[in-house]
Amino acid sequence: EAQVTQNPRYLITVTGKKLTVTCSQNMNHEYMSWYRQDPGLGLRQIYYSMNVEVTDKGDVPEGYKVSRKEKRNFPLILESPSPNQTSLYFCASSSNRDPRIEQYFGPGTRLTVT
Amino acid sequence: EDQVTQSPEALRLQEGESSSLNCSYTVSGLRGLFWYRQDPGKGPEFLFTLYSAGEEKEKERLKATLTKKESFLHITAPKPEDSATYLCAVQAMNTGFQKLVFGTGTRLLVSP
Numbered sequence: 001e002a003q004v005t006q007n008p009r010y011l012i013t014v015t016g017k018k019l020t021v022t023c024s025q026n027m028n029h030e031y032m033s034w035y036r037q038d039p040g041l042g043l044r045q046i047y048y049s050m051n052v053e054v055t056d057k058g059d060v061p062e063g064y065k066v067s068r069k070e071k072r073n074f075p076l077i078l079e080s081p082s083p084n085q086t087s088l089y090f091c092a093s094s095s096n097r098d099p100r101i102e103q104y105f106g107p108g109t110r111l112t113v114t
Numbered sequence: 115e116d117q118v119t120q121s122p123e124a125l126r127l128q129e130g131e132s133s134s135l136n137c138s139y140t141v142s143g144l145r146g147l148f149w150y151r152q153d154p155g156k157g158p159e160f161l162f163t164l165y166s167a168g169e170e171k172e173k174e175r176l177k178a179t180l181t182k183k184e185s186f187l188h189i190t191a192p193k194p195e196d197s198a199t200y201l202c203a204v205q206a207m208n209t210g211f212q213k214l215v216f217g218t219g220t221r222l223l224v225s226p
Contacts, residue, residue, distance in 0.1 A: 004157070031212055042118075043158070043201070043216040058213075090157050099212045100146040100165065100205065105157030 002027045004106035006091050012112045013081055021076045021109050023091030030096035032074040033058070033103065034066065036087040043090065049074055050096065081113040116141045116206050118217035126223045127192055135187040135200055135220045143207030147185050148214065149178050150201040158201055161187075192224045 004025045013019055025032065033048040035058075045058030049068040063085055065077040074093075078085060088110050092103040117140045127133055139147065146165050150158035162171045164180040171178050175196065177188040187200055199221045203214040 033212075040218060042218040043203075043214075045213065048212070092157075094212060096212075100163055101212075102148065102160035102163060103212070103214070104160070105150075107157050108155070 002104070004091055004093055004104050006089075006106040006109050008109060009107065010110050012114065014114055015082055016080050019078050019081060019111075021078075021089060021091075021111070023074045023076065023106060024072050025074075025091075025093040025104070026072065027093060027095075027104065028071065029093035029104075030071070031103075032068065032091065032093045034064070034074070034076050035090045035092065036060065037090060037108075038087050046076070046089075078111075081111075083113050085111065086113050087111060116204060116209065116215045118202055118204055118215055120200075120202050120217035120220050122220060123218070124221040124223070126225065127189075129193055129224055129226050130191045132188070132190045132192070134189070135222070137185040137187070137202030137217055138183060139185070139202075139204045141204050141206045141215075145205040145207045147180055148203045148205070149185070149187055150203065152199045152201055152219065154199075161200075189222070192222075194224045194226050197222055197224045 007022045030051045034046040035043045037043045047066040049055045091106040094103040119138045121136045149161040152158045162178040167182045179186045199219040201219045203216040
């Protein structure tokens with residue numbers, strides 16, 4: 001089954017404790033992206049990757065890092081989480097062959113930073 | 115700046131009561147407009163892509179239409195299982211490859 005998986009699904013942590021949210025897709029997609037979803041603000045892009053070793057900032061990259069060492073994986077790293085990073089995070093992927101093609105989203109990771 | 119505004123924020127319908135959701139957009143050259151459905155606790159699920167004014171697409175009880183300034187998602191004779199948040203997103207010609215700008219969504223509740 002074609003899917004995007006994220007782990008963990010739920011995470012409660014404390015300010016300053018480094019964490020990583022993993023994202024993996026099994027569709028051989030080149031493009032992967034991270035979004036955060038906050039009430040009243042909609043989905044906002046954090047980082048995206050066009051392919052292995054190619055990443056770039058989205059609209060709200062501050063406080064986040066990413067890496068793309070393998071095509072299937074695109075982890076999101078919070079080096080020193082703060083309470084304003086409490087949010088619902090989604091990873092998405094799609095093929096590069098047409099920019100208009102739909103993106104497939106993961107199930108989400110609900111992060112709480114206290 | 116590219117912008118997407120969805121209305122209403124929330125909509126409550128009786129089963130079988132048809133209605134429309136609105137997505138107004140401002141973008142410097144539209145590459146595509148996307149509709150997604152999002153169930154509570156889940157990721158957005160793709161519904162439609164519209165590329166040019168006048169285009170229409172249908173899927174079961176849903177029909178999406180596009181003009182130069184807005185898109186409508188028409189729901190005909192909805193059922194309770196159509197309850198979800200419906201998200202609209204645009205992709206502009208002059209922005210990064212595959213970059214989507216999302217609206218905040220319309221929460222639809224269909225009562226039996």
